Amino acid sequence: MEQTPDTARPRPAGDTDYEATGDGYAAARRPDPRIAARVDAGLGDARTVVNVGAGAGSYEPADRDVVAVEPSARMRAQRPPGAAPAVDATAEDLPFDDDTFDAAMATVTIHQWRDWERGLRELRRVSRGPVVILTFDPDALDGWWLHDYVPELFGTEAPRYPTIDEICAVLGGTSEISPVPVPLDCIDGFVEAYYGRPEALLDPAVRAGQSAWQFADADAVAAGLDRLAHDLASGDWDARHGHLRTQPEFVGAVRLVVATT
Ligand SMILES: C[S@@+](CC[C@H](N)C(=O)[O-])C[C@H]1O[C@@H](n2cnc3c(N)ncnc32)[C@H](O)[C@@H]1O
Numbered sequence: 001m002e003q004t005p006d007t008a009r010p011r012p013a014g015d016t017d018y019e020a021t022g023d024g025y026a027a028a029r030r031p032d033p034r035i036a037a038r039v040d041a042g043l044g045d046a047r048t049v050v051n052v053g054a055g056a057g058s059y060e061p062a063d064r065d066v067v068a069v070e071p072s073a074r075m076r077a078q079r080p081p082g083a084a085p086a087v088d089a090t091a092e093d094l095p096f097d098d099d100t101f102d103a104a105m106a107t108v109t110i111h112q113w114r115d116w117e118r119g120l121r122e123l124r125r126v127s128r129g130p131v132v133i134l135t136f137d138p139d140a141l142d143g144w145w146l147h148d149y150v151p152e153l154f155g156t157e158a159p160r161y162p163t164i165d166e167i168c169a170v171l172g173g174t175s176e177i178s179p180v181p182v183p184l185d186c187i188d189g190f191v192e193a194y195y196g197r198p199e200a201l202l203d204p205a206v207r208a209g210q211s212a213w214q215f216a217d218a219d220a221v222a223a224g225l226d227r228l229a230h231d232l233a234s235g236d237w238d239a240r241h242g243h244l245r246t247q248p249e250f251v252g253a254v255r256l257v258v259a260t261t
Pocket of ligand 1: 013014015018029052053054055056057058059069070071072075089090091092106107108109112113114115
């Protein structure tokens with residue numbers, strides 16, 4: 001696909017600078033197959049799909065004709081060999097005609113867009129079928145133990161996300177909203193994926209794949225993680241939450257929105 005670089009475009013395209021921090025994303029944030037199955041079901045029988053904010057290609061169906069849209073060169077570089085072609089553009093200005101695709105999708109990205117409303121309107125415009133959004137419900141983000149340790153993380157995280165009602169209102173038509181259970185051994189390393197593996201959140205390499213941490217006060221984060229390390233060493237964490245180490249799934253804030261016309 002031929003492209004003229006849009007030099008006037010703001011960079012980074014969203015609230016996280018993947019040119020500076022994106023290395024290692026593909027290793028830390030692999031698509032979890034159980035979540036992928038839900039995204040795939042949402043796409044229905046679409047043959048042609050645009051995946052916006054595609055990153056390294058997580059959740060992109062391999063058996064459909066996909067065009068990816070990804071504004072970060074560092075993220076495009078992490079797409080595996082054979083992945084769908086990736087266009088250097090933003091959600092807010094999709095370089096496609098109306099109704100170009102059977103379906104549009106966006107996974108774990110809309111909270112980063114400069115103008116999520118405009119971006120969602122663009123997804124609706126270029127899809128003649130469903131628009132499938134995998135996101136987090138800001139009203140449900142803080143319903144687990146990490147909030148007891150680092151409340152500041154949730155204070156800065158929730159405002160990044162549109163509410164599920166806002167998403168549905170912008171997409172129009174009929175929306176099906178499903179809570180997405182997070183498996184205990186989830187291989188996509190978003191923060192909530194570690195609900196039953198608390199030690200992992202003490203690992204800076206794990207947190208580096210999670211954009212949330214950069215927005216919270218660094219001293220508050222350090223203090224909260226120190227408290228977590230202390231409670232893990234003393235057994236206090238296990239006394240309160242140890243059942244989560246074997247709880248097969250956790251229904252937290254992950255949501256799938258499938259909007260049809
Ligand atoms: C957390 S990553 C998610 C990537 C992938 N969809 C996934 O599920 O792993 C967020 C992606 O959104 C992209 N992004 C940020 N702002 C964007 C915008 N305005 N338009 C399109 N993509 C954007 C980033 O470059 C990044 O690749």
